[in-house]
Amino acid sequence: MPPGRIVAAALELVDAQGADALSMRTLAQQLNSGTATLYRHFANRSELVAHVVDHVYGEVHLDAAELAGQSWQRSCESVVRTMYAALNRHPNVTRLMLDHTPFGPNAMAIREICLSVLLDSGFAPDLAARIYATLSRYVLGFAIQFSGNPEAHAAYDAEAFHTVDPSQFRATLAVADAMPVPLDVEFSFGLDLLIKGLSQIR
């Protein structure tokens, strides 16, 4: 039983059934095996999860040369959007990313490329570190909050904002037509604010 097959099956399971569906029992069953076999390849559930997480980071394809040829603003934007796209292809995996700072090879490579762009653009090391931290936290923080079946939420929430007590929630009612804000709009809006803010401190 190659570890890669276990990780692939785990990712499939999480994608299809959600993060909570990844139990050692269910996974073993899907592989026609027993739970104890999984523990031959991974010390515990957490270690297996770390591999699933880094597999998703492996889907973030950044072209270092292309990024170097653009303004740092455009580069930052495309790094963030590329990461966001990968996380959105596996929305159920995002909540598995909360437990540990990612140190898998793929996550390391992304960080290296992004920091290179910032340093080569003339940002001082401590500023580059802060910018990378802020951008990666923005992506993950956003993706996580996106992950719990968004379309069901949206439909329910839209009504909830309109059926609020008018005397108590004047402002909420005034913006009810605009709520909930579509997620892609919100993502782009916040990202734009961050980059506009960065341009000011440059």
Add this chain to the structure above:
Amino acid sequence: MPPGRIVAAALELVDAQGADALSMRTLAQQLNSGTATLYRHFANRSELVAHVVDHVYGEVHLDAAELAGQSWQRSCESVVRTMYAALNRHPNVTRLMLDHTPFGPNAMAIREICLSVLLDSGFAPDLAARIYATLSRYVLGFAIQFSGNPEAHAAYDAEAFHTVDPSQFRATLAVADAMPVPLDVEFSFGLDLLIKGLSQIR
């Protein structure tokens, strides 16, 4: 058994032992009761969690009059910081906030105050909605990633960034002294970027 006592005990449990420690069994035990008793007051675990969450939002004390007397920049900053402070007083509760959009009375009140400030400052309804969404998402996204015992992480991570392969991770090594970025620095940095960005689109 008043529901308030159940929620208070649940919050204590989560604060002290973490979100995962909140099991119906453990909670019932702490109350010298049985699990089935809890189900008399809450339909399921999710509903109980929603009450715990809104209890924390209840610790966000915003002074509507004071906020109205400041620039919208300062008001936004103090709303975000006040919310962040409350979430940091109960870091283990943040991951319980992922499952549903908060519609508890306390969360509703906070949203109403914040939207009032934005509308009264002349922002159009759809822009106000977007700004509130972005700010509240920023706070929660940040607080969630903060929640997993931060000091343990930081110590471990600082070393990990320094012991990286120099030929492969030139940029990472160059900023290693600045990593990991202290969380309060990172929080203020990102918030500042957002508000600077907002000033530009005003």
Add this chain to the structure above:
DNA sequence: ACCTGAACACCGTTCAAGT
């Protein structure tokens, strides 16, 4: 009416026993 023990169908993890 309100509470409860015991049950049901699940977990992560371990370990002796099999091939």
Add this chain to the structure above:
DNA sequence: ACCTGAACACCGTTCAAGT
């Protein structure tokens, strides 16, 4: 050497039986 069934100590939720 590698795999596995069965066990251990847990889950959320339900329900018949108690007061």
